[in-house]
Amino acid sequence: MQAPTKAPVNAPKRGKAARLWLQVKRRWGLYLLLAIPVAYVFLFNYVPMYGVTIAFKKYKIKQGILGSPWAGLYQFRRFISNAKFLQILVNTLAVSVYSLLAGFPLPILLAIGLSHLVSDKYRKTIQMITYAPHFLSTVVMVGLINQLLNMHTGLLNRIIEAMGGSAVNFLGKAQYFRHVYVWSGVWQGAGYGAIIYISALAGVDPQLHEAAAIDGASMWQRILHIDIPGILPTITIMLILRMGSVMTVGFEKIYLMQNNTNISLSEVIETYVYKQALTASKPDFSYSTAVGLFQNVISLILVLTTNFISTKVSSYGLW
Amino acid sequence: MAQAHPVHLKKKKLSMLGQPGDRSFHVVNLTLLTLFMLAVLYPLVYVVACSFSSAYAVITNQVWLWPVEFTLDGYKACLKHHLLMTGYLNSLVYMIFGTLVNIVLLVLAGYPLSRRDLPGKRGFIMFFTFTMFFSGGMIPNYLLVKDLGLLDNRLAMIIPFAFSCYNMIIVRTYFTTNVPEELLEAAQIDGSSDIHFFFRIALPLAKPVIAVMVLFHGIGHWNGYMRALLYLNSSSKYTLQLVLRDILLLSNMTTDMMAQLDDSALEEMQNAMQLIKYAVIVLGSLPVMILYPFVQKYFVKGMMIGSVKG
Numbered sequence: 001m002q003a004p005t006k007a008p009v010n011a012p013k014r015g016k017a018a019r020l021w022l023q024v025k026r027r028w029g030l031y032l033l034l035a036i037p038v039a040y041v042f043l044f045n046y047v048p049m050y051g052v053t054i055a056f057k058k059y060k061i062k063q064g065i066l067g068s069p070w071a072g073l074y075q076f077r078r079f080i081s082n083a084k085f086l087q088i089l090v091n092t093l094a095v096s097v098y099s100l101l102a103g104f105p106l107p108i109l110l111a112i113g114l115s116h117l118v119s120d121k122y123r124k125t126i127q128m129i130t131y132a133p134h135f136l137s138t139v140v141m142v143g144l145i146n147q148l149l150n151m152h153t154g155l156l157n158r159i160i161e162a163m164g165g166s167a168v169n170f171l172g173k174a175q176y177f178r179h180v181y182v183w184s185g186v187w188q189g190a191g192y193g194a195i196i197y198i199s200a201l202a203g204v205d206p207q208l209h210e211a212a213a214i215d216g217a218s219m220w221q222r223i224l225h226i227d228i229p230g231i232l233p234t235i236t237i238m239l240i241l242r243m244g245s246v247m248t249v250g251f252e253k254i255y256l257m258q259n260n261t262n263i264s265l266s267e268v269i270e271t272y273v274y275k276q277a278l279t280a281s282k283p284d285f286s287y288s289t290a291v292g293l294f295q296n297v298i299s300l301i302l303v304l305t306t307n308f309i310s311t312k313v314s315s316y317g318l319w
Numbered sequence: 320m321a322q323a324h325p326v327h328l329k330k331k332k333l334s335m336l337g338q339p340g341d342r343s344f345h346v347v348n349l350t351l352l353t354l355f356m357l358a359v360l361y362p363l364v365y366v367v368a369c370s371f372s373s374a375y376a377v378i379t380n381q382v383w384l385w386p387v388e389f390t391l392d393g394y395k396a397c398l399k400h401h402l403l404m405t406g407y408l409n410s411l412v413y414m415i416f417g418t419l420v421n422i423v424l425l426v427l428a429g430y431p432l433s434r435r436d437l438p439g440k441r442g443f444i445m446f447f448t449f450t451m452f453f454s455g456g457m458i459p460n461y462l463l464v465k466d467l468g469l470l471d472n473r474l475a476m477i478i479p480f481a482f483s484c485y486n487m488i489i490v491r492t493y494f495t496t497n498v499p500e501e502l503l504e505a506a507q508i509d510g511s512s513d514i515h516f517f518f519r520i521a522l523p524l525a526k527p528v529i530a531v532m533v534l535f536h537g538i539g540h541w542n543g544y545m546r547a548l549l550y551l552n553s554s555s556k557y558t559l560q561l562v563l564r565d566i567l568l569l570s571n572m573t574t575d576m577m578a579q580l581d582d583s584a585l586e587e588m589q590n591a592m593q594l595i596k597y598a599v600i601v602l603g604s605l606p607v608m609i610l611y612p613f614v615q616k617y618f619v620k621g622m623m624i625g626s627v628k629g
Contacts, residue, residue, distance in 0.1 A: 023438045029513030030431040034443060037428035037482065041450060044479050048455025048463050065462070110355070113348050126356045128615060133359060135611055137542035139560045140603045143567035147369075147596055148362055155365050158380055191359065199623045219344040251457075252545050256568055270457070277458050278549070285458055292456035300452055 055290035068286075075290035084267070092268040092295075095254065096246050098182045104242060106190045108235060111197030112227055116219065127198075130191025142256040145184050146171060177262040181254065196238065197231055204230035236310055244303030247295050269295045370394070370597040377597065378590040393598030396591065397566075402554055403602070406562035413476040413558060414540040420481040421536040422529060428482075429490030430517055430525075433498070451484045457549070464550055475550040476540075476558070486532055489621070493528040494521060531621035534614050541607065563603045567596055 024031070050065075055075055057068040079085055110130070117123040136144070148155045149170040157167040170176045208226045217225070251270040258266045269291060277288035364384065369377050370393050371386035381387045397403060431437055432444060455463075460480060469475040498521050506516045544560035551557060570592060 020438060023436070027434075027437055027513060029515075029517070030434060030437050032514065033427045033517060034431045037424045037487075038443070038446065040424060041428075041447060041482050044463070045450040045454065045482065048459035049453065051455050051459030051462055054459070054462075110352075113352050116344075116348060117352065118345065126352055128612065129356050130359050131615060131618070132363070132608070132611060135538065135542075135607045136604055137544070137560055137563075137607075139544055139563045139567060140600055143563070143596060143600050143603075144362070144366065146568070147366070147593075147600070153378060153380060153593060155362060187359065187362075190355075195619055195623075199619075219341040252543070256564065273457055278461070285462065289456065289458040292458060296453060296456055303452065 052289060052293055054286050055293045057286055059286040059289075061285075071286070075287050076294060078287060079291050079294060084272075087264065088267055088269055088272050091265055092247065092249055094265075095178055095181060095249050095268060098178055099185055099249075100242055100246065102182050103186050103189060103193070104239070106186060107193035108197050108231070110190060110194040111201055111231075112223055114194065114198060115201045115227070116223075127191070127194075131195070132191075133188040134192035136188065138252040138256060141184070141188055142253060145180065145257070149180060171259075172261055174262045174265050177257070177265045181257060181266075185253070197234060200231040200234040201227060240303065240306045240310055243306040244299055246302055247299045366597055366600055369594070370601045372594070374590040374594040377594050392591075393594040394602065396595050397598050397602055400562070400566065402557060402562045402565070403559075405555060406557055406559035409473075409556060410541055410559040413473070414537055416477045417481065417540045418533055418536045420477060421483065421486075422532055424482050425487050425490045425532055426522065426525065426529065428487050430494050430521055432487075433491045433494035434503075434513075447482075447484050447487060450482070461549055470550055471552040471556065472550075473556055476546060476556075480546075483536075486535065490525070490528055490532065493525060497528075498524050527620070531617050534617050535621060538607065559603065563599060566599050567603075 054065055054068065056070060056072060057065075058071045058074070059065065059068045063069075114123050114126065117126075133141075147153075149157070151157060151167055151169045151172060154170075156170070161167055168176070170180055204227060208230075209222055212222050212226060247269070249268045249270060251274065254266055254268055255271050255274070258271065273288045273292045273295075276284050276291070365382070368384060368386050369382050371389055371391070372382050373388035373390050374392065376382055376387035428447060432440060432447075434440070437443075454460075464470060464475050464479055467479075469479065502520060503516065506520065511519075542560065544558065544564060547558040547561050551561070
């Protein structure tokens with residue numbers, strides 16, 4: 001099997017380019033298949049990237065993207081010097097970091113707990129039920145929050161009152177907004193989020209558990225020294241992916257949860273971008289695009305940085 | 320995949336064979352998991368119970384677990400809503416055709432990129448993966464749809480932004496691991512072309528991953544509302560989610576809905592609204608929740624395939 005040395009000896013001294021061309025010609029069918037997604041992605045992913053240039057312009061609908069005059073960093077300066085800039089940035093980071101801190105560990109614990117459940121049947125039941133909320137749409141989810149946290153008829157307040165407490169106005173006071181947003185997200189996503197760790201745990205060598213049990217290790221010790229190290233690569237990758245999106249909250253849920261009382265805490269970059277361009281009386285496309293780009297670039301830097309640190313420290317990276 | 324099960328069973332037995340002190344672990348574990356399950360389950364059961372109760376029972380906090388003063392009033396009122404059925408139909412159409420576009424793109428990109436003998440493969444992969452890290456964003460996307468003349472057009476719900484690089488990588492990995500090299504070699508010796516091989520052999524072998532992708536994308540189309548919010552104006556084209564938003568969150572209820580309920584005094588209407596909202600929550604999630612138990616394992620499978628190579 002010494003394939004690499006064979007070809008150059010006998011082959012006529014044809015140019016590298018010619019040989020490559022022959023290979024390409026032979027695979028024409030594959031290129032034909034690829035042509036459709038390539039053209040598609042060019043149109044729907046790369047053309048909007050070009051559209052980002054309006055962030056550096058003063059875009060006017062009549063003049064189009066090409067015809068509008070350049071404005072340099074004007075739009076970015078406008079955003080940074082805007083009175084709302086700091087508030088929006090803090091809101092975005094607060095909601096996102098809080099979601100990460102509250103939502104990241106629970107699926108891991110859940111997966112470990114489930115993997116050591118003695119009854120297979122009960123494990124499947126728990127999985128079935130806890131995955132379910134993931135499949136509720138955002139609109140239904142927010143409707144559910146509104147119903148269940150209602151001051152007078154909401155289930156949560158009824159339970160609080162039944163236990164002797166007094167009802168809390170979860171939806172009517174801004175101070176509760178972040179908690180409601182984050183913990184409803186945990187309620188909805190923790191079960192489903194555990195799947196990836198359950199599959200990672202299934203890959204942990206059972207002989208390790210066997211040996212440890214024989215040597216007298218307790219369950220707690222086995223979890224700490226076998227399970228956790230076993231799924232550490234998965235945890236790292238998931239963390240990297242989450243860190244990359246620390247600057248993004250996700251438009252759908254927070255936009256639906258916004259109201260006049262919580263707007264000072266619930267206005268994040270995405271909702272701001274949407275409103276400035278599409279619901280404002282004077283739509284400002286360039287400004288909105290600049291705000292969105294500001295977010296995208298920071299996100300990109302975050303992914304690359306966390307990945308770099310992770311590959312240096314633990315050798316688990318995305319690529 | 321095939322080996323995962325026996326390994327798992329073996330581990331289960333090991334869990335039981337632990338130290339004497341492990342009993343406390345199992346008790347704590349079982350209790351916590353059960354509590355979490357109930358915390359997820361109870362609100363869902365409560366909503367269903369409310370939706371079948373009378374408006375009066377709901378507003379006076381009589382419902383805990385079972386419907387009180389059982390009635391279908393809430394549902395009858397919902398069905399009176401002129402847009403709900405339109406929304407259902409629209410969503411169904413957008414979901415079917417939108418998913419079709421997703422799948423075509425996934426396999427057409429995923430298969431060639433799974434082939435080792437594709438010159439320039441690296442370049443193509445970079446071309447696609449770049450979209451994972453950087454995108455135009457909401458406004459440039461909106462302007463593109465606008466420039467293509469697709470605003471307030473049903474096609475805007477189906478055609479644009481249908482390529483998911485993350486899922487393409489899953490499909491590609493599936494092709495790489497499940498279409499044996501020998502099969503390709505044999506077909507090539509027989510003089511079969513790449514296109515022929517793709518349609519006749521590779522694609523049928525990829526049915527499981529395609530099924531998973533249909534579910535992922537199908538549920539995405541069904542549950543998403545942002546695209547409709549951005550690109551649709553006329554209510555006749557609204558998706559179910561936008562209609563639900565109208566009823567649930569903006570409390571836009573038509574008078575014909577209210578007329579369904581016996582008393583039409585203003586206070587009664589407020590009460591009825593609570594009931595209608597519970598019924599709408601159930602109606603809105605019904606299709607997915609009915610299908611969910613049957614397709615659940617495919618979602619899990621999909622997550623597993625995806626986690627093989629993050």
